[in-house]
Amino acid sequence: MSGWLVIAGLGPGAEGMVTREVQAALRDATDVIGYAAYVARIPARDGLVLHGSDNRVELDRAALALRLAAEGRRVVVISSGDPGVFAMASAVFEAMEAGPAEWQALDMSVLPGITAMLAAAAAAGAPLGHDFCAINLSDNLKPFDLILHRVRLAVQGDFAMAFYNPRSNSRPHQFGQVLDLLRQSCGADRLITFARAVSTPEQQIRTVTLAEASPEMADMRTMVLVGSSLTRRIGRFVYTPRSA
């Protein structure tokens, strides 16, 4: 019985953005657990069980991982991007807290990955090159008023911003409210970048002003980056200078 549990980030999509320590963990695993679309990225091999599951069952998935590791399996829970940024690491710790005390003694570690906002920023230039906030715009797990409150404070502090999960079919209108708030408080000329399917063959990077931005520019595969008052274009890139 020498099971272990690794929570690993696969990066945003490109295999070239996976770290070597994550590749090594996947090579040694007996079980890989994650959202089915991410598990589909892992090649099948003898001795490896792939457990793909639906979206929105994060806690079930986390408990399965802990249970298998406690039974002596070598388990990798995978997230897209970085597991610690709006992804599986917190879900595993929540499940650990709710589970038997012995789960806390498991051999367990978190391996970081390239999170979507940093891959998106790199593809656009360096829009997060100065102080910034990362905000999840989904109200599945928090009230929408808190989201607006945080965006308002980020504007007051002249932070650049990265929005995860800006828009989904079940919440088509809220992102429009966020854009309205930004236009009122930052002005029409502030730059905003829509980065879709970053690092995949479908990648699309589009930087526009808030005046030109519309909610339809974002979907479930889009990261949204909002510049600070100093963010500007240079050639085909957008960047935030280091000084304020």
Place this chain on the structure above:
Amino acid sequence: MSGWLVIAGLGPGAEGMVTREVQAALRDATDVIGYAAYVARIPARDGLVLHGSDNRVELDRAALALRLAAEGRRVVVISSGDPGVFAMASAVFEAMEAGPAEWQALDMSVLPGITAMLAAAAAAGAPLGHDFCAINLSDNLKPFDLILHRVRLAVQGDFAMAFYNPRSNSRPHQFGQVLDLLRQSCGADRLITFARAVSTPEQQIRTVTLAEASPEMADMRTMVLVGSSLTRRIGRFVYTPRSA
């Protein structure tokens, strides 16, 4: 003359945290440019010129990189962590803006890396598992009052926080002021993690309450992570739950 310029992130220190696309760029380079301590991580080989330079000459370094690429060299500018987070990418765009227009037409890209705050968070558990801010505490390039203003707003929004460059020999007292502000506004029980030399053999991770925290717990190699009001311990880990 088919030069190019890649701005690449080496991650926080461990070779296992370097991505494959960054390794590939380094393999194809004729010139590697960066702060001497980071250039020392690149193995010498025939046909590769290593340009190590002092800290605080970022713009000179950036201009050299652009000039060499314009001359047809294959240049990699390296940063520790991610080049887009308080690192070389913005410096290169600043130098591009100040330089000849032809530099804007160069074949150029930014390759993301594992930034220190995410490696530190992974080593500690998942303290950045919900909305968070990244703030550079160095006042080399901005007024210290702006730093305090941003920390205050981050507290108001109940963001988790990641502080880069919390303390140096030239600014020994300001981090103490930030800790005082946090204690006054977040209370004595708020968790704070000091992550030193993350992913290297000297790694030290220490989570304490604000009551227990002292400025001496941070130095130039330390990332500081401050929890939100919901951040808590589970076993030897610290994490922020996904719900607010």
